[in-house]
Amino acid sequence: MQDVAKILVFGNICLLVFGFDPYTLPHFGSDSKSLSSSEDHALLLGGAFDEIEEAVIYRHVVPMCVWKFQKMLQIGVEKKVARYCKILDEFLYASIEMKKQELSTLGNNIINSTTEKRDLLTHLLVEEEKYSNKFLRDVSISLIVASRNTVSSALTWLLWLVATHPDVKKRILEEIKQVMTTKTSSSGGFLSEDELNKLILLHATICETLRLYPPFPIEHKCVVEAYVLPTGHCVRKGTKILVSIYSMGRMEEIWGEDCMEFKPERWISEKRNIIYVPSYKFMTFISRPRTCLGKTMAFMQPKSMTSAILWNYKLDMGKIVS
Numbered sequence: 001m002q003d004v005a006k007i008l009v010f011g012n013i014c015l016l017v018f019g020f021d022p023y024t025l026p027h028f029g030s031d032s033k034s035l036s037s038s039e040d041h042a043l044l045l046g047g048a049f050d051e052i053e054e055a056v057i058y059r060h061v062v063p064m065c066v067w068k069f070q071k072m073l074q075i076g077v078e079k080k081v082a083r084y085c086k087i088l089d090e091f092l093y094a095s096i097e098m099k100k101q102e103l104s105t106l107g108n109n110i111i112n113s114t115t116e117k118r119d120l121l122t123h124l125l126v127e128e129e130k131y132s133n134k135f136l137r138d139v140s141i142s143l144i145v146a147s148r149n150t151v152s153s154a155l156t157w158l159l160w161l162v163a164t165h166p167d168v169k170k171r172i173l174e175e176i177k178q179v180m181t182t183k184t185s186s187s188g189g190f191l192s193e194d195e196l197n198k199l200i201l202l203h204a205t206i207c208e209t210l211r212l213y214p215p216f217p218i219e220h221k222c223v224v225e226a227y228v229l230p231t232g233h234c235v236r237k238g239t240k241i242l243v244s245i246y247s248m249g250r251m252e253e254i255w256g257e258d259c260m261e262f263k264p265e266r267w268i269s270e271k272r273n274i275i276y277v278p279s280y281k282f283m284t285f286i287s288r289p290r291t292c293l294g295k296t297m298a299f300m301q302p303k304s305m306t307s308a309i310l311w312n313y314k315l316d317m318g319k320i321v322s
């Protein structure tokens, strides 16, 4: 399920960043020559992201000298990293060049288009011509990496929790029916942003999913300067701190006695608004100053996808075949 969700999210983020869907594109790069379709090419890119993300985790668990040595000799995991980075670079630089050509062909038509309709690359290139290709590549890759695994993990757990809690599923469907207009029901059940904002129970269900199953279960920080924490603990410069976001989402002293239960209602006030929970309690998006910049999008995508799935299909857990 998460593999399908990753494909969906990758397509969405590419639309946002580049303005095109990678599943409909011609192939870029030497590694893609043997591929028979755009879909295969997009899967190759997805695979490259997966491999690199795994290698980044590896770099966190082995001593730095080990992976640096492997990198220098181009052996082991680092050999794979170099290959997959090349695949991604070819895709990203070709996408940037394509966008630049499109801009020079369409010129004023794009420049005069409303900013809400522009993809990120167009926006950056129209606002500031001097950004280097490397800068544009780095911005694009950060957004793809930040959203692909996180949103797909959230969506997978969300669908599983909804499928295994028929009462919640029934009430979400009733909520969708209430906000849905004739226009959206005839367009396949894809709700507008305003309609999605009215889905309070679905929003609460996503919060509850992210509390119990945070896509980043552990956060890793390094102390820059010696500091005394409010608890009185001294931390020395260079100390590595691991915060278990997963455990914090299941702590009785934070969430109460029913902390292990799936209860979307805990996020809804008597007046049917979402209850604000400070980020130092609900750590899924980390606290300031480095809080997640894509939080709104992190809710919008699962909301839009889940409401369309529930509207069009019957969501149930299939039989597990051993």
Ligand code: HEM
Residues within 6 Å of the ligand: 013, 142, 143, 146, 147, 150, 151, 154, 214, 215, 216, 219, 220, 284, 285, 286, 289, 290, 291, 292, 293, 294, 295, 297, 298
């Ligand atoms: C359920 C989905 C998501 C979760 C749980 C999540 C969680 C997080 C977390 C924990 C961080 C802090 C990482 C760190 O400092 O080590 C972070 C940072 C970030 N996230 Fe998200 N994220 C999600 C979706 C997204 C999306 C969809 C985008 C944008 C398209 C995004 C963009 C970013 C960016 C740009 C940062 C870096 C912020 C900075 O360092 O200043 N995230 N996210």
